[in-house]
Amino acid sequence: MSGEPIAVIGACHHDCPDTCAWEVTVQDGRAIKLRGHDEHPFTRGQLCPKVNRFLDRVYHPDRLLYPLRRIGPKGSGEYEPIGWEEAIDEIAGRLRDIADRDPEAILQYSFDGTQGSIQKGVMADRFFDALGASDIRRHLCGVTSNLGAEAVSGSRLGIDPEELRHARFLILWGTNTLLTNRHLWPTIEAAKTAGATLVVIDPIRTQTAAAPIVDEFFQLAPGTDVALVLAMVNVLDRDGLLDREWLEQSTADWRGFIDAAQDMDPQRAASITGIAGDRIEWLARSYAGTKPAAIRSLIGPEHREHGRDIMRAIAMLPALTGAWRERGGGLARSAAIYFDLALASGGERPVRRSFNMGRLGEVLTDGAMIEALVVHNSNPAVITPGQNDIIAGLEREDLFTVVIEQFLTDTARYADYVLPATTQLEHLDLMTAWGHLYLSLNLPAIEPCGETLPNTEIFRRLAAAMGLTDEGLRDSDEDLVRQLLDSDHPWLEGITFDRLRAEGFVRLGVAPGFRPYVDSRPPTADGKLHLGGLDYRPGTETRTGNPVLAQRYPLTMMSRKQHAKFLNANYGGFENHLPQEGEPRLEIHEADALPRGINDGDRVEVRNDRGALTLTATVSDTAQPGLVTIPFGWWNRSTPEARAVNALTNPAVAADDIGSSFFHENLVEVVRLDDR
Numbered sequence: 001m002s003g004e005p006i007a008v009i010g011a012c013h014h015d016c017p018d019t020c021a022w023e024v025t026v027q028d029g030r031a032i033k034l035r036g037h038d039e040h041p042f043t044r045g046q047l048c049p050k051v052n053r054f055l056d057r058v059y060h061p062d063r064l065l066y067p068l069r070r071i072g073p074k075g076s077g078e079y080e081p082i083g084w085e086e087a088i089d090e091i092a093g094r095l096r097d098i099a100d101r102d103p104e105a106i107l108q109y110s111f112d113g114t115q116g117s118i119q120k121g122v123m124a125d126r127f128f129d130a131l132g133a134s135d136i137r138r139h140l141c142g143v144t145s146n147l148g149a150e151a152v153s154g155s156r157l158g159i160d161p162e163e164l165r166h167a168r169f170l171i172l173w174g175t176n177t178l179l180t181n182r183h184l185w186p187t188i189e190a191a192k193t194a195g196a197t198l199v200v201i202d203p204i205r206t207q208t209a210a211a212p213i214v215d216e217f218f219q220l221a222p223g224t225d226v227a228l229v230l231a232m233v234n235v236l237d238r239d240g241l242l243d244r245e246w247l248e249q250s251t252a253d254w255r256g257f258i259d260a261a262q263d264m265d266p267q268r269a270a271s272i273t274g275i276a277g278d279r280i281e282w283l284a285r286s287y288a289g290t291k292p293a294a295i296r297s298l299i300g301p302e303h304r305e306h307g308r309d310i311m312r313a314i315a316m317l318p319a320l321t322g323a324w325r326e327r328g329g330g331l332a333r334s335a336a337i338y339f340d341l342a343l344a345s346g347g348e349r350p351v352r353r354s355f356n357m358g359r360l361g362e363v364l365t366d367g368a369m370i371e372a373l374v375v376h377n378s379n380p381a382v383i384t385p386g387q388n389d390i391i392a393g394l395e396r397e398d399l400f401t402v403v404i405e406q407f408l409t410d411t412a413r414y415a416d417y418v419l420p421a422t423t424q425l426e427h428l429d430l431m432t433a434w435g436h437l438y439l440s441l442n443l444p445a446i447e448p449c450g451e452t453l454p455n456t457e458i459f460r461r462l463a464a465a466m467g468l469t470d471e472g473l474r475d476s477d478e479d480l481v482r483q484l485l486d487s488d489h490p491w492l493e494g495i496t497f498d499r500l501r502a503e504g505f506v507r508l509g510v511a512p513g514f515r516p517y518v519d520s521r522p523p524t525a526d527g528k529l530h531l532g533g534l535d536y537r538p539g540t541e542t543r544t545g546n547p548v549l550a551q552r553y554p555l556t557m558m559s560r561k562q563h564a565k566f567l568n569a570n571y572g573g574f575e576n577h578l579p580q581e582g583e584p585r586l587e588i589h590e591a592d593a594l595p596r597g598i599n600d601g602d603r604v605e606v607r608n609d610r611g612a613l614t615l616t617a618t619v620s621d622t623a624q625p626g627l628v629t630i631p632f633g634w635w636n637r638s639t640p641e642a643r644a645v646n647a648l649t650n651p652a653v654a655a656d657d658i659g660s661s662f663f664h665e666n667l668v669e670v671v672r673l674d675d676r
C-alpha cells in the first residue's frame, strides 16, 4: 500500500538569477513531482524548460551512484566502482603525500554548479585552507561587472529588480531577459502596461530584442557600449539635460565624465557603434526626459577585455541624470550584494597563492607545478576558455585528479577518482539569489540516491582521514546554515532557521521602494558617487583593436547562452535537453555567409590560432555583419573534434588578473568545408 504523498519546499540551485522556489511531492521516499511554488512572488508557480524535468536528472540511469576509480587511460571514462572508505583513504593518502612536500601543489577548482551558500564551497574552502593549498579565484562571471559598478558607488548595490515595475523608461542593456532571467519578465510587462517605454541594447537580436513589447532595439557593434554611453552624455550635456543639483550634492568629478564625452558626438559614435546618430539622440533625450528611468544589466556586457569600463560607464549614467532619486529609477544589477551584506560573513580567508579560474589551462600546462586538482561544482573541460590546454593538462599522467560530480562529464572522464554527489533534492542548503531579494531554505526531499553524498560531507570525510582538526571542519550542514543566519543586520531581522524551515522563503527586510544612494549614502570615502574620465578602448582581440590579426580572422565570435533547455554545461550532455539539431550550430549573417559561399545548413570550419571546430552554419539576421555566434554549454563530445566553443575563446584575463573571462571577444574565420 502506498503512503500519503508529502510536499517538501526547496529552491533551484542553478546559476540563474531567478532562484525559483519549488515544491517537491514525495511518495514512498521517491520524488514524483516537482513544480514552482505558487506563493513565491517571483516564481509564481512556474519553473522553466531546463528544470521542469529535473526529476529525470535525479533518477537518470547515467547518474553516478558509487565512488569510481580509474582503470583505463585518462579521458577514456573507464572506471571500477569502489567503496567510500577505500576511496577516501586512497585520495587522502595521495593528497597527504603531496601536501607534505608542497601544499600549494594542490588546487581546488569550483564555480556555480550550485549557487547554494553551503554546498557551493564553504566546507571545501575550509578544507583547502586547512591544507594550505593553492586557491582558485571564482571569477569566470560577475566579477568584472561588480568592479565596474563599485568604481562608481563603492558598492555593488542596485535597485531591487522588482522595483523595475515603477520605471517608465527601461533599458535592458546586454541582457536576454526572456531566456536567462525569465521570471523578471512579468515585472517588465507590468511596467510596460503602466506606460513604460522599453528599449533593448544588444549586439545580438535575441528573443528579448525581438519581443513584441520592445519599443526600440539598438543592435550596437560588439563591445562599443562605452562609445554609446559617451555619445549619450555628449547629448545630455549639449541639451542641458543633466541634473545639476543632484550632481553637485551627490557626486564627485562629474565634470570629468562630461569632458570625456566632448569628442564623442553622436555622428562619431555612429561610426563606432553602428547606431545612427539620430537614434542615439533619441535614446539620450528619452532616457533623461522620462522619469523614472532604469537600466537593467547583468553579466552580458562584462565578458570583454574592457568590460569593467563598460559597466562603469553604464553605472555612471543614472548618477549623471539623478535617476536614482525616483522609485524605480537607477540601475538594477545582481542583487547578490543584498545577501552578502545581510548574512553573517564567514570571516577572512588566509591569503595564499591563487589563480584566476579563467587561466586553468595555462596553470595546468605552464609550470605552475600543480600536482593535484580537485574539481567540484564545475566542468572546466567545457565551461572554461582555453579548452585545448585544459584537456592537455587533464591528460597529464603526473596530475592526480579528483572530480565530485553527478554525471560522468567531459571533465570527470579524466579523473583518477570520481566521487558521486547529491542533487538539490537530496541535501540541505541556504539559497540566496541575484535576481530578487527572497532568501530560501532548500530542504532535502529524498534520501541520497545510491551512495551519493553532499559535497560538504565528502570534504568532512577527507578532512577527518587526513587528520585535519581545524575549527569548523566538523560542522554539520545545519550548523553552516545557522552560522550564516547569525547576523544582526536589520535586513535579516526575524529571519531564522525555524521560520525558513516552516515557510520555505522569506524576503529580506529591505524596505519596499528602497533607493540605494538616496536612502543611504554610497560607502565611498566622501559618501558620493564617483564619476570621472573614461575612454572608449577596443579590446586587443577585436577587429579595430587588432587589425593585423583581423586580416587573418576577420569575424568576431561571441559564445552565447542560446538554448531554453540549457544552463551553462548543466544539461549540455542530456538527450532530452539537446535541441533537435543535435550539435551546436554557428550563426552567421548573410553578409558574411554570401562571400564565403556558405548556405544555411552547410558544414563549416570555425578557426583561429587556438583551435578549430566543425559545425553546421545557420544563416540568419540574429547576429550582425562581422559577428558570428556559437552557443555555450554543449559538452565537448557533441562535436566531431570532441571540442566545444571554449576551444576558440580567449583564455586571457584582465591585466591585473582580476575579473571575468572574455567569452564575447574572439576573432575567427569561417570556411565552408568543401573550400578548405
Ligand code: SF4
Binding pocket: 012, 013, 014, 016, 017, 018, 019, 020, 047, 048, 049, 050, 051, 182, 183, 567
Ligand atoms: S534555472 Fe532559473 S528559471 Fe529555471 S528553475 Fe532554476 S532558478 Fe528558475
